Every structure is written in structure tokens, then in C-alpha cells.
Amino acid sequence: MTDQRVLIVDDEQRTLMLLRESLVVAGLDAEFVCAMSAEEALKAFAQRPFDAVIVDVRMSGMDGLELLARLRQADPTARVIVVSAYTDLEVEDQVRKLGAHAFLHKPFAFDEFTSAVSSALRDAAKNKNASHAHPMADWQTQFVQRQLTALMRDTGAQCVLLTNGSTVVARVGAESGGYEALPVPVPSQASVFNFAYHQGKTHDIYSAEVANGLRLSLVFDRNQPSSRIGLVLQYTRRAVQELTSVLGSTETANLAAARPT
DSSP: OOOOEEEEEOSOHHHHHHHHHHHHHTTOOSEEEEESSHHHHHHHHHHSOOSEEEEESOOSSSOHHHHHHHHHHHOTTOOEEEEESSOOHHHHHHHHHTTOSEEEESSOOHHHHHHHHHHHHHHHHHHHHHHHHSOOOHHHHHHHHHHHHHHHHHHTOSEEEEEETTEEEEEEESOOOSSOOOOOOOOOSSSOOOEEEEEOSSEEEEEEEOSTTEEEEEEEETTSOOTTGGGHHHHHHHHHHHHHHHHTSGGGTHHHHTOOO
């Protein structure tokens, strides 16, 4: 029996049941919890985190966008799938900036919906495995997630990752698959800021060394250009300094020592 949990939020009972039944029929191995308001969803989320949350934009009371922002504050790693029956570029931009895992327009295909939820659950499972392989204290994990979330917000990146070799130690933002390998900054023994850039077919990727073999990477979807791209170097340098101050100590050297060979 899986320990993964999915929260479905919609103020229409019929839609709520339809979404839940779709996931059950698809055979997803998870516990499904339904909430008919954003307030009810926040209460459920406060009791125990969810691996994926499905949120409708238009709801009475607190709407889906505000709920998304509240969930991201409560847990920067929350994988939120936003659905909407309305085509609104401003809403889409807000959803992207808030780091939703996916944004689906109603009516959407059964496979499109279940694939998005499956993707979120796989991503959650990978991050759990990475955290078990590379343990950090709770306060360190929370600090890292805050730094990555702030960097994603300040630069407009679609995804920000902290990696150790090929293993993702922490990640915020949409799952970023389908791009080339992350660029590797030139190693240096000096206490300098090592930065690398890669222009791929679908994504632009910036990477910088942090400490103890850890690397910070920012992924930008070329189809969703950021107006703050010129600030990447400035904000990444600041994030590296903050992360190094915490992760550069001998207490966290085990992260680098566990690097896969």
C-alpha cells in the first residue's frame, strides 16, 4: 500500500467526484482526499502534507490562485496541478510564477489529467528517495527550500534544483524533463563564484557550484521567456552565498561524500 496522498479541491461535488474517479480508474496507487473549498483544503494540508494537489481556479470564497500561493508558502515543494475552464493569459502567468507543477484547461483529456498527476507523484517519490539518500536536518531542508523558492520567484525560472552529481537533493517549480544534461561549472579550489550556462533546444540552464559537491541550477523554458533574465547572475550569486553558509560546513559534508559514482 502506497503512502502517497493526493488532495483534490473543487467547489462542485460532481466535478470533484469525476476527478477522483478518473484517478482511481487510471490505477494510481495513492490515497485520494477531496475538499470542497480552499479553506477545507488548507485544514487538510495542515494536518498532513500531500504529494500532489489538484486545484480549480474559480471557486467561491478563496480562489485557486490564492490557495496555490498559500500552499506554496506552507510547503515550497508542494506539487500543485491547476485546472481552469477559462482561457486567461494573466491567470496562466500567475500560475507559472507561483510554480505550479502543471496547468490544464477544461475540458481536458482523461490521459492528459492522469498523466499530470502521475508525473507529480513520480516527482514526489524521487525527491523522497533523494532526501533519504542525502539526509539533512529539518531546519536545513526548510532553509534550502526557502532559498530555492525565493530564487525561482526573483528570476522567473520554471524550475530550480540543488543537485549532488546526478541526484536531485531539492527542487522547486515545475518538473523539468526533456532537456539536456545540466552544465557543469569549471571546478576551482579558490573561493570564487563558478557559473555555467547552457542554451538548449527547449530550455536555457544556468548552474553554479555551492559547496561539498552540490550544484545549484536554474531552468528556463524558452517558450516562456522571463522578463527578469538579466538578474539571474545577481540573484544566483546571492543564493549560492546563503546556501554555502549553511551547507558548506562539515556537518553537511556527507551530502558530497554520498555522491553516486
